[in-house]
Amino acid sequence: MNTVTTDPLFTLIETKALADQHVAALAAGITGAVRIPGILTPDDCAAAADAIENLTMGTYDPARMAASIARFGPALNDYRAGDGMLDARRYWKATDRPAPLGPARLCDPTP
Numbered sequence: 796m797n798t799v800t801t802d803p804l805f806t807l808i809e810t811k812a813l814a815d816q817h818v819a820a821l822a823a824g825i826t827g828a829v830r831i832p833g834i835l836t837p838d839d840c841a842a843a844a845d846a847i848e849n850l851t852m853g854t855y856d857p858a859r860m861a862a863s864i865a866r867f868g869p870a871l872n873d874y875r876a877g878d879g880m881l882d883a884r885r886y887w888k889a890t891d892r893p894a895p896l897g898p899a900r901l902c903d904p905t906p
Contacts (some may be wrong), residue, residue: 806825806826807826807828808820808828809831810829810831869890
């Protein structure tokens, strides 16, 4: 696994194939991105970019983040209590609900 550090808070992993360790590093916040050169054809990239334009956008608390962004489920920070602690009961309840949009809406998953 090759890693490239461009910023102390952002590590990029560059690899030929996605593996469990890459997903774990993303989930743990150890890395910010996994780059897999050539994983998609130019046509696949264009189709994904076009599909993104049609996604329903979610918003974060405008006092914290004014930009609309695509969301695929609940974000931890949306469930913080006034003291900054996570309201775990509300968060886990929200994760049990189906997300309004997901990867299948982004592009056709069939090869």
